[in-house]
């Protein structure tokens with residue numbers, strides 16, 4: 001099994017280029033099924049989740065041509081809703097976006113139940129509520145099967161009981177080819193929601209209000225092809241910001257939208273980190289011990305839940321006691337047990353973690369419990385004295401393009417080794 005081997009203590013210096021937004025890409029690829037023709041997607045992150053979704057599209061009869069490392073051309077002219085690669089679908093959360101795109105285009109859908117990071121129960125009742133409102137009958141077992149008795153979805157008003165990124169995106173996708181107008185209220189407002197709406201509109205859809213809590217969709221007859229460039233990844237950028245803060249150094253994080261990082265920037269400044277914003281980059285500088293802070297994760301524009309483990313590590317080595325309140329997921333502290341193996345002093349009670357900052361962490365063999373927890377363990381290893389081995393790195397490689405290559409370019413002593421013979425995987429330097 002491959003793992004990361006990290007020798008801690010190196011401060012980070014240099015520049016890192018942020019890739020396209022994972023959580024936009026994993027909705028845009030399934031949404032491409034709605035386009036009766038060719039679309040070209042640029043700035044696509046090269047990560048295992050996007051690769052899996054492109055293979056699922058191909059299993060549905062789409063043609064996928066890779067133009068270069070971050071550009072694909074997708075032709076779904078001859079695609080269908082049947083015969084997907086269900087084994088692959090089962091392994092990722094975003095496979096449920098195929099429900100919206102299959103129903104929208106074909107009036108029929110068959111997907112597996114979604115996989116993804118395990119934070120406890122991850123219901124999809126709001127997705128079903130939206131599809132029912134648009135006129136689909138949905139049956140859930142090991143598969144999600146749905147169909148529209150009248151053949152075409154009809155626009156409707158949907159008031160989400162919970163602010164849900166996935167449900168907001170899925171209903172938006174399904175609604176763009178529905179007959180009439182759809183209004184999604186209490187919608188999520190994340191940057192990747194706006195990116196999906198912009199992608200759909202560039203293909204001829206009529207989506208308005210994305211980024212606010214009320215999204216209006218006027219159904220159209222069909223989507224034409226086009227070209228779309230995905231926005232930079234807010235959480236990847238935040239991860240490098242948190243790493244530089246925790247370990248120390250000076251890093252220019254390029255290809256970002258500073259506005260999307262506002263909450264992360266504000267929190268890091270509160271902790272004593274220097275963050276300078278430029279047009280499409282932020283400069284992060286950190287020296288000496290961080291100050292404590294309290295963090296409450298919330299839907300955008302609040303502090304992102306997907307940054308909670310990463311900021312948790314920075315607080316674990318800060319001066320003083322910090323309190324983290326996880327506002328989105330029931331069980332998103334599994335990484336704390338791993339962090340304790342490295343000497344962190346954290347107590348967890350339900351959704352609240354109390355972090356007593358320690359001077360240093362010590363290297364240990366730890367697991368990546370999920371995508372962001374894994375990134376947090378890498379940050380901890382980079383901070384720790386000695387060597388840290390991070391297992392289950394497949395979770396991390398789902399969401400971070402060339403993570404090791406980018407960190408090595410910043411001076412981190414990290415490599416991918418393949419036990420038992422300890423050979424090292426050739427890590428293409430980021431570029």
Ligand code: EPZ
Nearest residue numbers: 023094122123124125126127162164165166167306328372
């Ligand atoms: C998306 O998950 C992201 N994943 C998650 O990022 C992220 O943590 C989450 O949004 C919140 O920002 C992708 O985009 C692929 P939700 P999603 O629906 O859509 C409840 C990462 O690290 N809920 O916004 O599954 C749910 O239980 C991943 O990149 C319902 O009750 O999240 C949760 O408490 C991890 N019913 C809350 O809403 C539903 O039908 C937010 O979930 C749907 C959700």
